[in-house]
Amino acid sequence: MSSGAVQALRDILRAFHHGDNGPIPDDEYDRLIAGDEVNRILRETEYTPPKRGGPGFREPDSPLFASKHKEEISCMTKIDHDFQGAHIIHGDLLHVLPTFPDQLFGGIITDPPYASGAADQNTKQRSTAMKYTSAKEDNRLPDFEGDAKDQRSWTRWMREWLTEARRVCVPGAPICMFIDWRQLPSMTDALQWAGWIWRGVLAWDKTNSRPQKGRFRQQAEFVVWGSNGHMPADRKAPVLPGVFRQSMPSGSKRRHQTEKPLEVMREMVHIVEPGGIILDPFAGAGTTVEAARLEGYPAVGIELSAHYAGVSRKRVTGADTPPTEADHARS
Numbered sequence: 109m110s111s112g113a114v115q116a117l118r119d120i121l122r123a124f125h126h127g128d129n130g131p132i133p134d135d136e137y138d139r140l141i142a143g144d145e146v147n148r149i150l151r152e153t154e155y156t157p158p159k160r161g162g163p164g165f166r167e168p169d170s171p172l173f174a175s176k177h178k179e180e181i182s183c184m185t186k187i188d189h190d191f192q193g194a195h196i197i198h199g200d201l202l203h204v205l206p207t208f209p210d211q212l213f214g215g216i217i218t219d220p221p222y223a224s225g226a227a228d229q230n231t232k233q234r235s236t237a238m239k240y241t242s243a244k245e246d247n248r249l250p251d252f253e254g255d256a257k258d259q260r261s262w263t264r265w266m267r268e269w270l271t272e273a274r275r276v277c278v279p280g281a282p283i284c285m286f287i288d289w290r291q292l293p294s295m296t297d298a299l300q301w302a303g304w305i306w307r308g309v310l311a312w313d314k315t316n317s318r319p320q321k322g323r324f325r326q327q328a329e330f331v332v333w334g335s336n337g338h339m340p341a342d343r344k345a346p347v348l349p350g351v352f353r354q355s356m357p358s359g360s361k362r363r364h365q366t367e368k369p370l371e372v373m374r375e376m377v378h379i380v381e382p383g384g385i386i387l388d389p390f391a392g393a394g395t396t397v398e399a400a401r402l403e404g405y406p407a408v409g410i411e412l413s414a415h416y417a418g419v420s421r422k423r424v425t426g427a428d429t430p431p432t433e434a435d436h437a438r439s
């Protein structure tokens with residue numbers, strides 16, 4: 109047995125025996141390590157999760173398991189495997205996702221709140237307008253939801269919805285999620301923790317950013333992508349770029365503080381096989397759902413903020429007036 113393993117076993121035994129009869133001297137540990145005693149202790153310390161409904165099982169303290177919400181929302185949504193068109197659901201994704209049947213969606217393309225925008229927690233808890241926009245107060249778009257979590261809570265929360273999101277996707281479905289450099293490692297952890305296969309990172313070159321003397325510009329954001337298990341090579345999807353170069357919508361063209369460019373989203377949605385329903389559980393101003401609609405995919409968006417649920421619903425049903433050439437010239 110290697111000296112590292114002996115030390116590890118000593119530590120386990122020390123943790124178990126200390127307190128009963130006081131610390132055990134090292135030679136006593138070595139005697140125990142050599143015998144069956146250690147196997148017994150290791151067997152007893154092995155963790156087997158309790159079976160659902162069996163002894164020791166506790167329902168997770170999570171809205172995912174709140175059946176009341178499931179009933180309410182399933183009446184509202186009526187999204188099933190025959191769904192066509194574009195639809196926005198106003199609600200919390202943790203309440204809405206459990207109402208969908210298994211394997212409903214062909215893929216997820218989304219842009220969660222990054223809960224980033226600063227290095228320290230106090231600054232992170234400022235309004236999203238202060239963190240992500242430079243607009244003067246009078247011209248600010250409304251704040252959006254869910255952006256003040258610390259990194260640990262954010263990662264757990266990501267893992268929670270990503271687990272349910274996997275259930276509602278077909279096997280092999282792709283997932284693409286926008287993120288910044290600070291939260292990139294947490295996002296790839298959460299994705300894999302929820303059982304998805306992590307397949308890579310795309311770069312979105314925003315083309316402009318604040319210059320910082322003596323530093324690199326933070327000119328790019330990223331798209332973590334993966335799949336719900338094995339992804340066959342003969343999927344009906346084209347070759348897609350690994351870098352997208354497009355500035356953010358600005359001025360009067362912008363409907364949301366962190367809106368993504370429609371051109372980028374129109375290209376990205378083609379990772380989903382034709383006919384697959386695209387889900388964006390963080391719809392914001394509805395850019396993904398609108399891109400999917402324009403490219404001929406059925407799509408569903410979920411949005412927690414009442415304001416942005418309204419904005420995106422108007423947009424994807426064609427009730428919103430698109431920005432004009434004059435708007436483009438002004439911005």
Ligand SMILES: C[S@@+](CC[C@H](N)C(=O)[O-])C[C@H]1O[C@@H](n2cnc3c(N)ncnc32)[C@H](O)[C@@H]1O
Binds near residue numbers: 389395
């Ligand atoms: C980064 S924005 C998405 C912007 C979008 N890609 C666009 O182009 O407009 C994230 C959105 O997720 C919404 N959100 C946050 N927490 C949510 C939750 N628990 N359920 C559903 N939507 C949520 C926020 O209100 C916000 O509008």
